[in-house]
Amino acid sequence: MINDTKTLHPRNLHNNRYDFPTLIKTKPQLQEFVKANKYGDLSIDFANPQAVIALNQALLAHFYAIENYTIPNGYLCPPIPGRADYIHHIADLLASCNNGIIPKGKAIKGLDVGIGANGIYAIIGASVYDWYFVGSDIEVEAIKSVENIVNSNDFLKEKIECKLQSKPENIFANIINKEDIYDFTLCNPPFHKSLKDATEGNKRKVQNLTKQKTAKSALNFGGKNNELWCKGGEVTFIKNMIKESLEFKNNSLWFTTLVSKKENLPFIYKTLEDIKAVEIKTIDMSQGQKITRIVAWTFFNKQEQNSWFKN
Secondary structure, eight states: OOOOTTTSOTTOTTOSOOOHHHHHHHOGGGGGGOEEOTTSOEEOOTTOHHHHHHHHHHHHHHHHOOOSOOOOTTSOOOOHHHHHHHHHHHHHHHHTTTTTOOOOSTTSEEEEETOTTTOHHHHHHHHHHOOEEEEEESOHHHHHHHHHHHHTSGGGTTTEEEEEOSOTTOSSTTTSOTTOOEEEEEEOOOOBSSHHHHHHHHHHHHHHHHSSOOOOOSOTTOOOHHHHBOTTHHHHHHHHHHHHHGGGTTTEEEEEEEEOOGGGHHHHHHHHHHTTOSEEEEEEEEETTEEEEEEEEESSOHHHHHHGGGO
C-alpha cells in the first residue's frame, strides 16, 4: 500500500511508503504479516484485522513512542494515516484563530466524541501537539481499553482523560459541564444506518482489497454496533450533534465532525443554518481513493475567534 504524498496533509508523518523493514525492527511481530504483493512491494493483507493491528502497533511505536498498544477483539482498528490527517487539519483550524501559529501544549483542550477502544485521535494529538484530550464513549469496555493504553505510557497520563456517556441518546450533554472550555471537538460518526448496511459495506471493502468475491458477513475490520451504525446513519447523528452543540455554544471554539458521504452535506449545512452557526468551514481530505471531509462550525465571530487564545 502506498500513501499518496499529494493527498495527505503536509505535516502527516505517513506521507511515504510504509518502511516495513524499519517497522519490523521496531515491532518484530509484524514480520509474520508482511510479504511481497503482486507488484513485488512489501505489504500486508489489509483485509486481515490482526495484520492491521500489528501494523498500527509498529507505526504508533515508531512514530509516536507508544508502547503496549492493544484493543479488545471486535473493536475498530482504524488506519492511522487518515486519522492523523484529521488532527493536523484541526491544528490548522486553531492556527487560523491564532495569527497562523499552531497553539500547542496541555492548555489546548479537545473533546473526542466516541473515542472508541483505539483512542487514535487523542494519542496522535497528545503526541504531536502536546494537547489535552477528553474522550467520551458509550461503551465501558472501550473506555477501559483507552485507559489501559494511557496507563501504559507515562507521557499520556496527564494528557488523556476518558468519560463514559451514560445516556447514549446524548452527545455533549453529561460530558461537557457548564464551566468546561474546549478549543475544539472532533468526531468520526457512525457511518451506516443498520447492521445489515454495515455488513454489506464491509464485504465490499474486503472485495476491493482482495479483488475476490466474498460471502463473509463478519465485520472483518472490527467495530461494535455503535462504532459502525446508528439509526438514521451518519446524517442523522451529525444533525443531532449540531442541534445539541447550540446548548454548548460558549463551551467550545470549534465543533467539528467527519462527513464521509458528500450527499449528506446539504442536510448538514441546512441544520447549521437553522441553529445560526456564525461560521462554517468544510475541509476536504483524501487518502488514495478514499475522499472525505471535515465540517467545522463555530458560534464566535472573527473578532472573538482571534482573541480566543489571548484570553
